Amino acid sequence: SVxxxxxxxxxxxxxxxxxxxxxxxxDPLTDNTRRMDAYRFHDAIHLGFMAVLGxxxxxxxxxxxxxxxxxxxxxxxxxxRAIFAEEGLAAMLSRLAPGRTGFLSQTSxxxxxxxxxxxxxxxxxxxxxPGWLWQSAIHQGFCAMHLLDQNSxxxxxxxxxxxxxxxxxxxxx
Numbered sequence: 001s002v003x004x005x006x007x008x009x010x011x012x013x014x015x016x017x018x019x020x021x022x023x024x025x026x027d028p029l030t031d032n033t034r035r036m037d038a039y040r041f042h043d044a045i046h047l048g049f050m051a052v053l054g055x056x057x058x059x060x061x062x063x064x065x066x067x068x069x070x071x072x073x074x075x076x077x078x079x080x081r082a083i084f085a086e087e088g089l090a091a092m093l094s095r096l097a098p099g100r101t102g103f104l105s106q107t108s109x110x111x112x113x114x115x116x117x118x119x120x121x122x123x124x125x126x127x128x129x130p131g132w133l134w135q136s137a138i139h140q141g142f143c144a145m146h147l148l149d150q151n152s153x154x155x156x157x158x159x160x161x162x163x164x165x166x167x168x169x170x171x172x173x
Contacts, residue, residue, distance in 0.1 A: 037094075038145050038146060038148070038149035039094055040149075041144075041145045041148040041149055042090050042091075042094060042145060043058075043059075043062075044141050044142075044144035044145035044148060044156060044165070045090040045093065045094075045138075045141035045142065045145060046058045046059050046062075046086065046090065046141070047059065047141065047144065047156050047158045047165055048137045048138065048139075048140040048141025048142070048144060048165045049086065049126075049137050049141065050158055050160070051137070051140065051158035051159060051160055051163060051164060051165040052133060052136050052137035052140055052163045052164070052165065053126055053129050053133055053134070053137050054160060054163075055121075055124075055125060055126040055129070056086060057077065057078050057079070057082035057083045057085075057086055057124075058083055058086045058087060058090075060078050061078065061083055066078040077124060077125050082124050085120050085121065085124065086120070088120060089116070089117060089120035089121075092116055092120070093113070093116070093117070093138060093142075096113060096116070097142060100113065102142055102146060103138055103139055103142035103143075104139075104142060104143055104146060105139070106135050106136065106139045109134075109135045109138050109139060111131070113138065114131040114134050114135060117134045117138065118131070118134065133163075136163070140164065140165040141165065143165075143167070144156050144165050144166075144167050147167040148167065151167075151169055151170070153170050154167055154168055154169050154170050155167070155168040155169075155170070156168070
């Protein structure tokens, strides 16, 4: 099948389920909470890390790009512990974001937020990433998550060369 957005047909309508890259990517989108928030789009945070930092064990796993040719990288950088650290970081940042204008401006990402990010990456290849790159990655991921929420979906383009995550609206059907 052709890579692109995947919808799941239900009895009454179609719901966005994720992105197809050879096979279906991710799970059905829900907030996994009693109150509605944009967390259902939190993979934008991981894409921000991937685009800006060149680091995301979560996206490596989802895209099936784990470094199997290097047993040490596969276990230590792409394994469960790294994935849990990144997922925990995304969750923690999501808790901090409302008190800091949703991280929609880079200046709202202060030293404490950057220290949280660096602490989550301790012992991982992203540990040495400078604070200004963390600031950019967090900002771009949260801006993309906000735009996905405000527009009920869309596309994200992660340009690893430009260190940029770009939002695109869904095309009208």
